[in-house]
Amino acid sequence: MKPAAFEYECPQQLDAALALLNDANSRILAGGQSLVPMMNFRLATPSRLVDINKLPDLDYVRDAGDAVEIGALARHAQVYASNEVAQHFPIMKAAYEWIAHSAVRNRGTLCGNLCHADPASEMPAIMQVLEAQLTLSSASGARVVVATDFFKGSYETAIAADEMLTMLSISKPAPGTGWGFEEVAMRKGDYAWCTVAATLQLSSGKIASARVAVSGVDACATRLSDAESSLDGQAPDTELFANVAASAALAVDPADNVAVSADYRRDLVRTLMPRVLQAAVESAG
């Protein structure tokens, strides 16, 4: 239960931090709320930790006009409490009620949470629904990846070994966008058994721009494009929602584990999705 030895670097500037990522066994230490437990268990044994906590100007949550930008060192607690999130992304606030506990949220960062890409994590699903853009920086430049292309599998993302997620940019939803979020876990703050998140708009009584994602039921948080195309252009309807949820429950591929069976997870998709869609319709204006 003690981490293996590692070399510690604590750069003061972003350029210096990025230059240190040249070694494939270097890991970035941000909040450390997932990495350090893995190191304590020796599931992770990086040879070098690049501690980014002293880098300046990365702890922001800021209004950038059409989008809200969140820096690499913005802690969950700070994002959760921010006016920008409360005003534009109530779905994030709803999800945060289920995410960890205050002492963990005080240290853990949203960007680190996304890079960790835990299959049961909520924010990877939310970011895909919101189609957040992730800026991945390296010593040789920066590129922007949309959240739907970022998550590749269980603890697997599009980020390269020499890259760091420096900023998350989330476009403000169009006026009248409705949202829904539901989760079932053993206890609040624990790993989700099933998370369903959705946003949609209503145009002349018909659903438009439906975005639906699940987490906890596949190798990683996933957008459900079949569900979305079944919803778009249709009038909201209980039977429609039940059918979409039934198809989604068959499309996901959950695994059995000691706490919860795959069948039960499918049942949760079937049960939670209509509630989420109904809430999204009711909050759409």
Next chain:
Amino acid sequence: MDKVAINLTVNGRNRQALVPPRMLLSDFIRHELELPGTHVGCEHGVCGSCNVLVDGKAVRSCLMFAVQTDGARIGTIEGMGADGSLHPIQEAFWEEHGLQCGFCTPGMLVAATELLAEKPDPSEEEIREAISGNLCRCTGYEFIIKAIRSAAQKLREGNGAAQTESA
């Protein structure tokens, strides 16, 4: 790996040390600073027993490395109360039977300290949320909730309000 020099403030007192990077803050506090009031339960961030205050915020000391606390202000259970007298939150735990075996208590007190610094008059829901990351296997939590509510009242009434900051 080379040891790193750190300079920090623990319970109001300046401390300097040379630490190997892999040393957890919890181990540094207990073994190097000889402050064993911070308890280590699960060592992977689940139980909350090792919560300490870092720059006024409750954090898991088993999920930070000591080397990261260079320049930080740390508060542990030993920094609560003064001159052998209990802090009002400790008093409330005593009076309301907010502990039995006492293992979770330092972490609970840290969680309560942070909560009451931010919300002097928390609702029961807010108290439950604040301690949701702290496991207690004895009390069933009800007496802890009662104790925190009583502590809030004591602090609001000004009993030792000056001591809150020092913790």
